[in-house]
C-alpha cells in the first residue's frame with residue numbers, strides 16, 4: 001500500500017478543515033498495522049483492539065499537529081507505539097523481557113540453523129493452519145525490540161527509514177535488530193518448516 | 209588480483225542486508241561467489257528469505273473478526289461528539 005503523500009496531505013487538510021468523515025478513509029490503510037504493532041507489544045487481542053481504537057482517536061484529535069515531516073503511516077505507528085508503551089507501563093505486570101535481550105549488546109546466539117534440505121516453502125503451505133501458528137509462536141518468542149522491528153519491516157513491509165521513525169530509533173539500529181530478529185526466526189523456524197517443504201530433492205537438485 | 213575470501217560466518221552476518229539488497233556490489237559479488245559453492249550458506253539464505261516471505265503473508269497474522277467495523281464505529285462516535293451540529297446516529 002504505497003501511500004501517495006500529496007494525496008494524503010490533502011486529505012489531512014480537508015479533515016482538519018472540517019470534512020471529518022474523510023478520516024475513516026485516511027486511517028484505513030494503517031489500521032491493520034496499528035493493531036498488529038499493538039498486539040506485538042501487548043500480546044492480548046482484546047487489549048490490542050482497545051489500544052488500537054484509542055490510537056485512532058488520538059490520531060484524529062492530534063491530526064492538526066501532523067506536519068508531514070514523516071509519512072502519515074510512520075506518524076500513526078509512532079502514536080500506536082506510544083499508546084502501547086503507556087499501557088505497558090500502566091499495567092505494571094507487563095511481561096519483562098530479559099535484561100540482556102533489551103540491550104544492543106552482542107549477546108545471544110545469532111548463528112543460523114544449518115540445514116541442507118529445506119529450500120522452498122510454498123505459499124499453499126500457509127493454508128495449513130500449523131504454519132501460521134508456528135510463525136506467530138516464533139515471533140511471540142522474540143524479545144520485544146526484535147518483535148517490533150520484524151513487525152514493521154517484514155510484516156507491514158515498511159522501509160528502514162519508516163521503521164526507524166515509527167520506533168524512534170536509528171536506521172542503523174533497525175538494521176541490526178532486523179538482522180538478529182531474522183536470524184533468530186530462521187534458527188527457530190527452519191528446522192520446523194522443513195516438514196512443510198514440498199518434494200525434498202537430493203542435494204544436487206536443489207540449488208539454483 | 210587477489211579476491212577477498214569470505215567465510216560462512218561472514219556471509220551470515222550480511223544475510224539480512226543481502227536479502228534487502230543493501231550490500232555493496234563488491235561484497236555482493238563475493239557473497240554470490242561463495243553461495244555458488246557453499247550449500248550450507250545457500251540453504252541458510254533461502255530459509256531466511258523464506259521466513260521473510262512468509263512473514264509478509266497476510267494470512268499469518270489475522271486481525272480479529274469485526275475489528276475494522278468496531279474501529280470505525282468508535283471513530284464515528286468521536287466524530288459525532290466532536291461535531292455538535294451532527295447528532296449521534
Ligand SMILES: [Zn+2]
Pocket residue numbers: 215216217219242246247248249250
Ligand atoms: Zn558458506
